[in-house]
């Protein structure tokens with residue numbers, strides 16, 4: 001058996017930074033990443049045989065818990081019939097129908113393989129539909145790693161304090177305008193000045209890639225109204241919130257309708273049940289601008305992959321109201337114990353939450369935008385994180401990511417988390433800033 005440290009050293013000789021996605025490298029918390037070999041329910045097991053209670057859940061997809069037996073069976077069954085056909089399959093339409101039944105504004109759905117592809121295609125569609133180039137995004141929001149979206153982005157870029165990425169042509173970056181989140185005046189000013197050039201606003205339906213930052217009041221509805229008043233579109237990015245914060249995602253919690261409904265919605269993570277699958281959906285007239293019906297091109301060798309569709313469809317079918325009650329209850333237990341532990345140690349904190357998604361910012365008062373997220377005692381997170389890991393709880397290795405519960409977080413894993421929190425709060429309290 002190799003240790004995590006040995007595996008990391010070996011991986012670094014073969015893979016840039018030893019990882020295939022930057023947030024996995026533990027860059028901002030320090031130490032050696034756990035190399036995982038198994039995951040069941042609320043637990044993951046590393047290469048050293050260590051069992052950890054998991055609050056990453058593969059960054060969201062594992063809503064039922066890891067390796068749910070019915071999902072695994074559906075995947076095995078699908079795999080036994082062929083891994084990929086590059087042709088249409090009966091189950092694709094079943095998955096599209098399931099999403100359309102759950103999420104009102106989705107009249108048509110196109111399957112892709114990653115959230116990045118979903119947002120990239122939604123933007124191309126918005127530009128194709130409006131004949132305009134400008135895209136509006138929010139500071140600290142993350143929509144995947146396509147060129148125009150790696151501007152003032154959250155998630156790994158926020159973790160590594162990178163303002164953007166090298167390799168993006170200035171002309172492409174110039175088509176993205178960045179606005180502070182929850183700032184209505186900035187949006188109104190921007191539309192008053194350049195409204196006739198704007199194709200779309202893209203927004204995380206609730207921000208969760210700079211920690212969780214809830215939309216202020218009817219901010220999502222306001223964005224849709226403003227965009228529509230200027231002939232632009234709203235893309236609601238539900239890659240992270242979709243089928244996680246509610247059975248119908250953020251749309252289910254806020255029920256935007258009429259002029260307040262987004263034109264396009266992107267999905268990822270839960271919709272694939274842990275397999276590489278994502279989607280974009282929305283108004284029929286817009287969606288039918290996609291090839292082969294319309295002039296906006298999008299394609300994928302593995303789009304609608306039968307094994308991934310089986311995982312996604314089975315996961316959504318199992319994601320009943322009871323599952324969402326369990327997720328909310330698990331989040332209640334953890335956020336309650338987290339607040340108690342930090343309060344007992346006198347650590348300033350704000351726990352932000354949307355549905356069962358939550359995170360902690362080491363500051364007084366819930367942040368409303370990325371500047372406020374950054375204005376926290378982030379130096380407290382690494383010792384807090386490592387104290388939890390030492391006690392057998394795996395948190396996201398970044399202060400700028402959401403925590404994810406699963407429906408398998410029952411009494412035993414919750415008990416272990418609750419037990420670990422006081423020592424972690426002590427470690428956070430003892431941390432010294434630079």
Ligand SMILES: Cc1ncc(COP(=O)(O)O)c(C=O)c1O
Nearest residue numbers: 114115116142143144239240268
């Ligand atoms: C809101 C949001 N949009 C888009 C993406 C990109 O998805 P993917 O990593 O599957 O490309 C992510 C996460 O990665 C996300 O959280």
Ligand SMILES: N[C@H](C=O)CCC(=O)O
Nearest residue numbers: 021023059155156209240
């Ligand atoms: N915050 C990202 C997705 O939600 C984390 C996943 C990744 O980029 O590896």
